[in-house]
Amino acid sequence: MKALMCTRLGGPEDLSIEDVADPVAGPGEALVRVNVAALNFFDTLIIAGKYQVKPELPFSPGGEACGVVEALGEGVEEFAVGDRVMVHVGYGTARARIAVPVARLARVPDGVSDEVAAGLSITYGTTLHALADRARMQSGETLVVLGASGGVGLAAVELGKLLGARVIACASSPEKLEVARAHGADELIDYRADNLREELRRLAPEGVDVVYDAVGGDLAEPAMRALGWKGRFLVIGFAAGEIPKFPLNVIMLKGIDVQGVHWGAFVEREPAAHQRNQAQLLAWAAEGRLTVKVHGVYPLEAYEEALGILKRREASGKVILKVS
Numbered sequence: 001m002k003a004l005m006c007t008r009l010g011g012p013e014d015l016s017i018e019d020v021a022d023p024v025a026g027p028g029e030a031l032v033r034v035n036v037a038a039l040n041f042f043d044t045l046i047i048a049g050k051y052q053v054k055p056e057l058p059f060s061p062g063g064e065a066c067g068v069v070e071a072l073g074e075g076v077e078e079f080a081v082g083d084r085v086m087v088h089v090g091y092g093t094a095r096a097r098i099a100v101p102v103a104r105l106a107r108v109p110d111g112v113s114d115e116v117a118a119g120l121s122i123t124y125g126t127t128l129h130a131l132a133d134r135a136r137m138q139s140g141e142t143l144v145v146l147g148a149s150g151g152v153g154l155a156a157v158e159l160g161k162l163l164g165a166r167v168i169a170c171a172s173s174p175e176k177l178e179v180a181r182a183h184g185a186d187e188l189i190d191y192r193a194d195n196l197r198e199e200l201r202r203l204a205p206e207g208v209d210v211v212y213d214a215v216g217g218d219l220a221e222p223a224m225r226a227l228g229w230k231g232r233f234l235v236i237g238f239a240a241g242e243i244p245k246f247p248l249n250v251i252m253l254k255g256i257d258v259q260g261v262h263w264g265a266f267v268e269r270e271p272a273a274h275q276r277n278q279a280q281l282l283a284w285a286a287e288g289r290l291t292v293k294v295h296g297v298y299p300l301e302a303y304e305e306a307l308g309i310l311k312r313r314e315a316s317g318k319v320i321l322k323v324s
Helices: 041-046 114-118 121-134 151-162 174-182 196-203 217-225 248-254 263-269 271-286 300-311
Strands: 002-005 016-019 029-039 064-072 084-088 097-101 105-107 142-146 166-171 187-190 208-213 227-235 257-260 294-299 318-322
Touching: 002 300, 016 300, 029 084, 029 114, 029 300, 041 300, 064 097, 064 114, 084 114, 084 121, 084 271, 105 271, 114 271, 114 294, 114 318, 121 151, 121 208, 121 227, 121 263, 121 271, 142 151, 142 217, 151 166, 151 174, 151 208, 166 174, 166 196, 174 187, 187 196, 196 217, 208 217, 217 227, 217 248, 227 248, 263 271, 294 300, 300 318
Parallel strands: 142 166, 142 208, 166 187, 208 227, 227 257, 294 318
Antiparallel strands: 002 016, 029 064, 029 097, 029 318, 064 084, 084 105
16 A cells, blocks of 8 residues: 655655555554545654654654544444544554554544544644633633644634634734634734734733643743733644743733643543544534635645645645545
8 A cells, every 4th residue: 555654754855655565453443544634733843753752663644534444453343344534643644544543533424524524633622622621711701822824723713713712813924814814713913013912912901811822932922921810821832943931920920820732642541531522523513613724635645745835834724635
């Protein structure tokens, strides 16, 4: 079968498409024929050896997919051959077939496309966990989303609106902000043209309730300082490359909670809660309440172009590889 392989650490140009043996479903696993695989920013880090997950070489990138169950391992009763499923793993979906524990699958309802299902699990799963489980965000609160036009940022905009928040979208260009507006953002801030802290103070004089930060770098502190009493700062990731350091006195004086969001650990430690979240996301998608914007769908052979878009942070929505 065909597989996109990382045989040496580096950039997208160092990957290659190889013929590898078909996997076999072991006990508690399903063999899934991958139709489409979704890429994320962390894929550009994992192939370079710069991510917290460091697979042994060789491996396939890709943490999400949608496909069809072709075979079942011993003891599997939750799924049947022919089921269309959403797959979420740390890596390995950019290949024709994958053997995966059934705990990492969710059945896809009719009316949800392969592309939407493939792009739903990690970014939207992370965001629902962040907003609902960690921040316990309430309807009527104000949510600030940094990097609001990327895959994870748009997930925060959409889910924030669905949960009843007033959403302030922050991004680096008017074009990116218009994408966020189209997905429900109430207010827009171009942090390359405007002073982020001053604009947040203007839009929320009493302070914002929740900051969703997947960017890090020099945007984090001004956003944190814009929080009001008992505000919550959600640490999602560091796309800017720099891990910020906060003044603890501000956190103390405002009673701020800085909350780490490690979705992978949540999946492992709280599987029942994770499965409930995945089922809720798929139900909302089937009802048309989540759109899951797709930046583009690329053939597997165009992996360098697809990963390059993510590496340069040009993606507006999900980047999808058509595998089979």
